[in-house]
Structure formats: structure tokens, C-alpha cells
Amino acid sequence: MADTQLPPRIGIDRPGSFSRSVFHERHPVLIANLIADNTYPSHIRDRLEALLAETLEGTVPPEVPPGPNRPFWEAEIARCVGTPWNDLPFLWAESYFYRRILDAVDHFAPARVFYGADPFAPQKQAQLDGAELRTDLEAYAALTERDSTSQDRAERRQALLRAALWGNQADLGFRTTTAIAGQSDIVVDDSPAIWDLIDGPGSGPVIVVADNAGRELTADLALIDAILETAPVELHLKPHPYFVSDATGRDLLATLDALAADPNKPVQALAQRLRDAIRGDRLRLRAHGFYVLPTTYRHLPPDLAADFRAARLVILKGDLNYRRLVGDREWDAATPFGEVVDYFPGDVAALRTAKSDLAVGIDPVRLTELDNASPEWRVSGTHAMMQVLH
Numbered sequence: 001m002a003d004t005q006l007p008p009r010i011g012i013d014r015p016g017s018f019s020r021s022v023f024h025e026r027h028p029v030l031i032a033n034l035i036a037d038n039t040y041p042s043h044i045r046d047r048l049e050a051l052l053a054e055t056l057e058g059t060v061p062p063e064v065p066p067g068p069n070r071p072f073w074e075a076e077i078a079r080c081v082g083t084p085w086n087d088l089p090f091l092w093a094e095s096y097f098y099r100r101i102l103d104a105v106d107h108f109a110p111a112r113v114f115y116g117a118d119p120f121a122p123q124k125q126a127q128l129d130g131a132e133l134r135t136d137l138e139a140y141a142a143l144t145e146r147d148s149t150s151q152d153r154a155e156r157r158q159a160l161l162r163a164a165l166w167g168n169q170a171d172l173g174f175r176t177t178t179a180i181a182g183q184s185d186i187v188v189d190d191s192p193a194i195w196d197l198i199d200g201p202g203s204g205p206v207i208v209v210a211d212n213a214g215r216e217l218t219a220d221l222a223l224i225d226a227i228l229e230t231a232p233v234e235l236h237l238k239p240h241p242y243f244v245s246d247a248t249g250r251d252l253l254a255t256l257d258a259l260a261a262d263p264n265k266p267v268q269a270l271a272q273r274l275r276d277a278i279r280g281d282r283l284r285l286r287a288h289g290f291y292v293l294p295t296t297y298r299h300l301p302p303d304l305a306a307d308f309r310a311a312r313l314v315i316l317k318g319d320l321n322y323r324r325l326v327g328d329r330e331w332d333a334a335t336p337f338g339e340v341v342d343y344f345p346g347d348v349a350a351l352r353t354a355k356s357d358l359a360v361g362i363d364p365v366r367l368t369e370l371d372n373a374s375p376e377w378r379v380s381g382t383h384a385m386m387q388v389l390h
């Protein structure tokens with residue numbers, strides 16, 4: 001689909017809309033949490049509160065916040081300076097908001113005390129230490145221990161795929177098995193095509209573009225371990241903190257440590273296999289500046305486009321990646337997925353729980369049922385989709 005045919009961008013100006021509630025209801029809590037969780041001196045707390053006030057009632061200032069991708073942000077801010085936040089596109093405004101948070105907490109200020117510190121680290125660590133993750137890992141251990149027949153293996157792989165899917169909700173995780181998954185909540189399930197592509201011919205890797213740290217990344221790593229049985233994998237991570245719990249390289253290392261320290265032997269073995277795969281370059285790790293920009297996958301940098309073209313499958317995790325893949329726009333949800341993402345340079349699978357207004361590729365009859373049964377289904381995280389273009 002050509003750029004000129006795309007529907008209007010989702011904004012944050014409409015009262016009662018989900019996107020507006022993110023800025024006007026969630027962000028005040030987010031800033032309060034940052035202040036409560038971190039030992040910030042008053043000048044950093046003041047900056048965070050000023051940023052929040054600016055996003056609620058102010059306009060985009062001319063200063064370019066420090067950090068990577070500076071030329072990009074210089075051009076963007078020159079274009080948007082003086083624009084009221086409420087008139088900005090949702091995706092752009094969120095991306096800029098998180099960069100401004102990093103500026104407020106001195107993340108990119110060398111020689112300052114909080115330089116490089118992740119403002120979301122306390123929340124991420126709480127998930128790694130939490131009882132829910134322990135339950136996930138118990139379930140993982142039970143799942144892998146009974147693997148003997150080929151049918152068990154197929155069920156295990158499918159359970160791991162679903163755990164990675166629901167891990168995006170950071171709620172169900174490994175408790176989601178084939179038996180108790182509640183298929184009705186998976187609105188589109190292209191999982192057979194996903195496995196066909198993973199198991200297919202060719203020497204290219206499966207690229208997994210990660211989303212959140214904590215329970216989601218743990219589930220993703222268990223899925224990656226299963227994929228490694230048939231294909232090399234490249235795991236793409238954020239180069240710096242972003243959207244609260246987005247996974248960085250440091251989060252990956254902390255997660256591997258947590259898995260290695262788990263009392264369950266199969267979980268320790270998982271950590272060991274993953275570490276061996278990293279050491280042997282069968283599991284490659286990559287961070288890229290593109291993943292912290294508000295642009296969509298339509299505008300991929302050439303190096304990433306080449307990687308995606310060479311991959312046997314690109315798995316995009318989570319809602320934010322979905323928004324960037326599809327375009328954060330007012331889509332008719334019945335628009336075919338393949339029509340919307342036909343620009344993508346290779347085979348791609350999107351695994352997300354629906355946590356924002358947009359969706360595509362939903363069967364029209366199912367769409368009517370969903371809209372009638374639960375109008376909040378698009379944003380509540382209770383509905384998931386696994387969609388493939390190949």
C-alpha cells in the first residue's frame with residue numbers, strides 16, 4: 001500500500017480516546033512511580049514534574065534532547081517546535097516523551113551521577129525478583145521435563161510460542177499452555193505458518209525483535225531456545241531504556257543471571273544453552289538506534305532492511321512494534337494484514353497482545369462479534385494476535 005493511501009495518524013487530541021488517556025491519566029502515574037522508585041535529588045524530580053506539566057498543557061520547546069540519533073531529532077524538533085503536545089501524533093509524542101525522560105534524569109549526561117542509569121531499572125528488577133516470574137519458571141520446568149515424543153515436542157513448541165505471545169501482556173506467561181490457553185482470546189492465529197517458516201529451508205537466521213524485559217523477555221528466551229534447535233537466531237534489543245520496560249542488553253544479561261540462579265534444573269540448563277549459543281555465535285545479539293525512533297518499519301535504515309531480507313523470518317514482539325509495523329493509524333481493522341505490510345523486506349510475524357487502538361487483518365464477522373462483546377478489546381491486553389506475512 002502506498003504512503004498516500006494510508007489512513008490518518010492516531011493523535012492524542014480526542015477527549016475520551018485511549019491515546020489521550022495514556023498522556024493524561026497514565027503518564028502522571030508513570031512520573032510519580034519514577035520519583036518514588038528512584039533516589040533522585042530535587043532538581044531531577046523538578047525536571048520530571050516540569051516535563052509532565054509540559055506534556056499536559058505545553059508545546060514542544062526548541063532544545064534537542066541529548067542522545068543518539070541526534071540529526072534525526074534535530075530535524076523532527078525543527079518541524080514540531082511550538083506545536084502543542086495535544087496536537088502531536090501519538091507515536092511521535094510517546095517516543096519523544098521517553099527521550100525527554102532520559103534527558104531529565106541525566107541518562108545521557110557524561111560525568112553526572114545518574115549517567116547511564118536506567119530510570120526503569122527498579123520496576124524491571126521487581127519483575128525479575130517477583131513471584132509471578134517464579135511461577136512462570138516452575139511451569140517452564142514442568143513443560144520441558146515431559147518432552148519425549150514428537151507430539152510432546154510439537155505441544156511444547158506451541159506452548160512456548162504462546163507463552164512468548166502472552167508474555168507481552170506480562171500477565172499469563174508460561175501458565176498459558178495449549179490446553180488452557182483460551183483460544184477465543186487469540187483473535188488471529190497464524191502459528192502454523194510461523195513454524196513452517198522457522199523450520200523451512202535456508203541458512204538465514206530467525207530475527208526476534210524483543211519488546212519488554214522481565215517476564216516477556218524470559219518467555220522470549222525460552223522460545224528462542226526452541227527455535228535454536230532448527231535455526232540460528234538474532235535477538236534485537238533496544239540500545240537504551242525506552243517505553244518503561246523495553247529490553248536492553250543489560251536487561252538480557254540480568255535475565256540470564258536470574259535464569260542461571262533459578263532453583264529449577266531445567267531453567268539453569270536453559271540459561272546454560274543460551275549462554276553457549278551466544279558464545280558460539282548461534283545466538284547473535286544486536287542493538288540498533290532505529291528501535292528507539294518514532295518512525296515506522298516502512299522507513300527502515302538500509303542495514304536493518306538488508307538483515308530482514310536475509311532472515312528466514314522476522315518476529316516482531318509486542319504492541320509498539322505492531323504500531324510501527326502497521327503504522328499508528330486509524331485503520332479499518334478488517335483491512336488485510338498482508339495488504340498493510342506488503343512493503344516489508346522479508347517474511348514477518350507480529351506477536352502482540354492488543355494494547356492500543358489499532359488492529360488490522362481481523363475477519364469482519366469476528367470483528368463485529370468482538371466490538372459487540374467487549375468494546376475495550378483493542379486496548380485491554382486481553383486479546384492477542386499472531387499474524388504472518390510471507
Ligand SMILES: O=P(O)(O)OC[C@H]1O[C@](O)(CO)[C@@H](O)[C@@H]1O
Nearest residue numbers: 022211212318319320321355356
Ligand atoms: O510493551 P508493548 O507491548 O510494546 O506496549 C506498549 C504500549 O504501551 C503504550 O505505551 C501505552 O501505555 C502503548 O502506546 C504501547 O503500544
